[in-house]
Amino acid sequence: MEPRHDGRVTIYDVAAAAGVAPSTVSRTFTRPGRVSAATAAHVREVAARVGYPSKDRAEAPASARMLAALVSDIGNPFYAGIFRGAQLTAADAGYEVMLLDTRESGRRERSVLERVLPLVDGVVVASSRMPDASLRVVGRKVPLILVNRELRGLPSIASDNAGGVREAMDHLRDQGHGQVVYVHGPEAAWSDGIRAAAVRDAAAALGMEATTIGPFLPTFEGGWAAAIQLGRRGPSSVIAYNDLMAIGLLQGLRSLGRAAPRDVSIVGFDDIPAGRLLTPALTTVAPPARALGAGAVADLLARISGTRPPEPPARLLPTRLIVRGTTGPARG
Incomplete structure (x- = not known):
């Protein structure tokens, strides 16, 4: 150097x-x-x-043997898997991890990082809402890795969002659906942009009609609001930004007399436990949440020890489509 x-x-x-x-x-x-x-x-x-x-x-600063993990919404069960993977991997190396919730706010995320940087040896930032330039500044101060976001110049690990969307779109087309709506999550979410673009690309390749609505909050309430916007007459299939939104969408459409999968097929993202408890259970694209957290910490510790270069290529982990009860054949 x-x-x-x-x-x-x-x-x-x-x-x-x-x-x-x-x-x-x-x-x-x-x-x-x-x-x-x-x-x-x-x-x-x-x-x-x-x-x-x-x-x-x-x-010269002594190692605190402490890492920080920032998540955009601690209320979303998806992040529990990421944190558990991060925590177990850190513990194996003699480190602890503090969990910090940024509440879907880039401003809060930046404030939290400024406070925590002097206390930790490295940072895992999951689903960051901060601008690129701000993240690069942080990356110059402390070892950092991004989860579910790619940014040139910073190490990252993410699930294959585009591949997951393609698998979901193939499934919907196989069920006879010719139309799909993608329900946007937060505008600042990198993964939302990737998923929306993948829906458009897959629709063009499969001869389907794709539209989008939103953005909405990435919550049950956001999904319910999307259902009200779609109304009683809408497309035969919907892909939601995440499972929380898909569950709200399912319940909101049901309140309007549209049931899944009879009237509409619904696909979520994240495979949270609540999706398995619904009737019908939620079809979803499942990212490897625990592997994301474990891989992020393993990579981060390698940078802290100096055994890995600071700017490797971004890593993508595969997703899988879990077909359950909210998708079925399109109505004739």
Whole structure:
């Protein structure tokens, strides 16, 4: 890594010159008992040779062995799976994870990050609502990985949203549906844009007619509002941004006399437990929530230890369509 533009030598310069991880340099000066005597002597010799300031050597930050996981809505059960995967993987490496709810607000997300950065070794940000530029600023301050969002210059792990949509659209077409409406979630949600575009692309390839409505809140209430907008006469099939919205849509349309799958087929996203308890149970695209959280933390810890480059390609994990009772043949 290049020295800072002001010429000041950093622990990253020392690490590069010594052929060790930045965390090893930090531990040499803050927790020498956790570094072998030979390695510590080597790092100290290199630090002196490259001009690493003695004041910084005395005050190099110790690892807190604490990570932060930010989620956009703690009320959405989908994030429980992500957090559990993150928590178990972190625990195996001797780390704890604090869970922080940003309540679908990019402004709150930025405020929470500013407060927590001095306390943690790295950050997992799930379904961020922050602007790209703000995320890049954070990524320059602390190791960070995005979940369910891709951004050039930052590491990320996401489910294959487009692949999941294509599978759902193939299923609806096989059931004889020629029309589909996609119900938008939050405008700031990266995954919402990917899913909407995938619906349009798949519809064109399959000879279906696709339209969209929204945006709506990614909640039961948002789905109910979408049902009222669709009204008693609407398309034969609907794909909702997430399961919470799909459940609200199902109940809202039922209140208007339209039942699934008799009058309309409904597909959600996320495979939350509530979708399995409905009558009929919800057809949904299931992302690997726990694997997303586990993979994010494994990747983050590799960056903290310096064993992985800071800007790898984005990782995509496969989804699967779970066909249940809310989809069926189109009415003739």
